[in-house]
Amino acid sequence: MTNPPPDDHAIEDLLSTPLPGAIETVQQLEGDFLVLGVGGKMGTSLAVMLRRALDAAGRTSAVVYGVSRFSRPEARTELERFGVKTLACDLAEAGQVAHLPEVANVEYLAGQKFGTDSAPGETWVQNTVVPSLVAQKFRASRIVVFSTGCVYPFVPIAGPGANEATPVAFLGEYASTCVGRERVFSHYARKFGTRQLMFRLNYSVELRYGVLVDVGSKVLRGEPVDVTMGSFNFIWQGDAVARAIQCLEHTANPPRLLNVTGPDKVSIRWVAEEFGKLFGRSPVLVGREADNAWLADASESLRLFGPPTVTVDAAIQRVAAHLQAGGRLLGKPTHFEARDGKF
Ligand SMILES: NC(=O)c1ccc[n+]([C@@H]2O[C@H](COP(=O)([O-])OP(=O)(O)OC[C@H]3O[C@@H](n4cnc5c(N)ncnc54)[C@H](OP(=O)(O)O)[C@@H]3O)[C@@H](O)[C@H]2O)c1
Known part of the structure; x- marks a missing residue:
């Protein structure tokens, strides 16, 4: 008999298992922690890893706050269950931001991607007005600001990827x-x-969720996989959030820029074929690989933090097993195929 797929609690438990580097960091840092935009895809993993890292480091009295509007109330319940103190707040409202506690350590995850095409004004408010309110309120804190490799131009598939010295582009x-x-x-x-x-x-x-879920689901359902984007980089969420915690120690003024992803340039075609082998079916591939893509060179973060604990092969195998078992999905496709910058 096969095991049932893990539920949300078990998945968050796995993703938030504190890695040694995260425990060392919270041992070094004084003060409480605030995760802004905790209600999305990464927030629970990050806030709970902070809580568990603090407990493992013996800093049990330090508080981890999780702030969001909580449009998914179940996220709030799950956070509280893991010991994160939740605060409902719309960060676009200056009056509400003013009431947030002042803490030494801030992780900023709030943002908006999808719906930009239909409601561009809202995306500008979420991604630029909210930062203005937060940056002023938390001027005395150290802040890790979640950003994206989408700030770079497309770079040649054959090259090493954009590094922190690559000038930003305005691709959409x-x-x-x-x-x-x-x-x-x-x-x-x-x-x-x-x-x-x-x-x-x-x-x-x-x-x-994630590009692996997007590609793997299509292969499993026999739907076409568009390979035009060619290649991408990814990192297992547990490794990503551990690095976000470690980055609190690397905040600087002027702000430090850091690419965070895995060491591998991963071909969409190859990923689809790997899922095909695991599912025992041939993927349906459409399009032709372009000669450039959004690819990042993460050498600097790999030098600082070492390789991710979950390899490309292991991540594909885990996602394949979850899909085959009919495990729950978030239903939030990444639209990794989009090359026009429209989301
Ligand atoms: N996940 C990825 O693979 C990835 C890749 C590249 C970059 N990033 C960046 O990393 C950050 C975190 O990623 P994510 O996937 O967790 O993003 P996400 O799913 O969009 O989560 C962000 C959350 O922030 C909250 N939020 C948005 N506006 C808010 C407001 N005005 N006030 C309070 N809360 C607000 C929302 O939750 P509520 O509705 O509950 O308020 C939202 O779910 C994002 O900013 C994204 O740019 C993520």
Whole structure:
């Protein structure tokens, strides 16, 4: 008899298992922790890993706050169950931001990607006005600002990927708002001397969402997989959030830029074929690989933190097993295929 797929609680338990580097970091840092935008795909993993790392480090009295509007109330219940103190707040409302507790350590995850095409004004507010309110309120904190590899231009598939010295591009409206988020935070860092780090993340993956789930689901259902984007980078969510915690120690003024993803350039075609082998069916591939893509060179974060604990092969196997077992998915496709910057 095969085991039933893990439920949300078991998955969050797995993703939030504190890695040694995260425990060492919270041992070094004083003060409480605040995760802004905790209600989304990564927030629970990050906030709960912080809680468990603090407990493992013997800092049981330090508080981890999780802030969101909680449009998914179940996220709030799950966070509280793991010992995170939740605070409901719309970060676009200055009056509500003013009431948040002042803490030493802030992880900023709030943002908006999907729906940019239909409601661009809202995305600009979420990705630039909210940063302005947050950067002013938390001027005395150290802040890890979640950003994205989408701030870079497409780079040649054959090359090493964009590194932190690569100038930003404005590839579509969403990516432009992400450059805006970094610019607004940096402006207030200069004004107030705040220590910040721009956490330029490329594709977090776990069992319920991510590029692997997108590709694997299509292969399993016999639907076409578009290979035009060619290649991508990813990192297992547990490794991504551990790095976000470690990055609190690397915040700087002027803000430090850091690419965070895995060491591998992964071909969409190859991933589809690997899922095909595991599912015992041939993937349906459409399109032809372009010669450029959004690819990041994460050498610097790999030097600082070492390789991720979950390899490309292991991540594919885990996702394949979850899909085959009919495990729950978030139903939030990444739209990794989009090459026009429209989301
Ligand atoms: N996941 C990835 O693979 C990936 C890749 C590259 C970059 N990133 C970046 O990493 C960050 C975190 O990723 P994610 O996947 O967890 O994003 P996400 O699923 O969009 O979560 C962000 C959450 O922030 C909250 N939020 C948005 N506006 C808010 C507001 N005005 N006030 C309070 N809360 C607000 C929302 O929860 P509520 O509705 O409950 O408020 C939302 O679910 C994002 O900003 C994204 O740019 C993620």
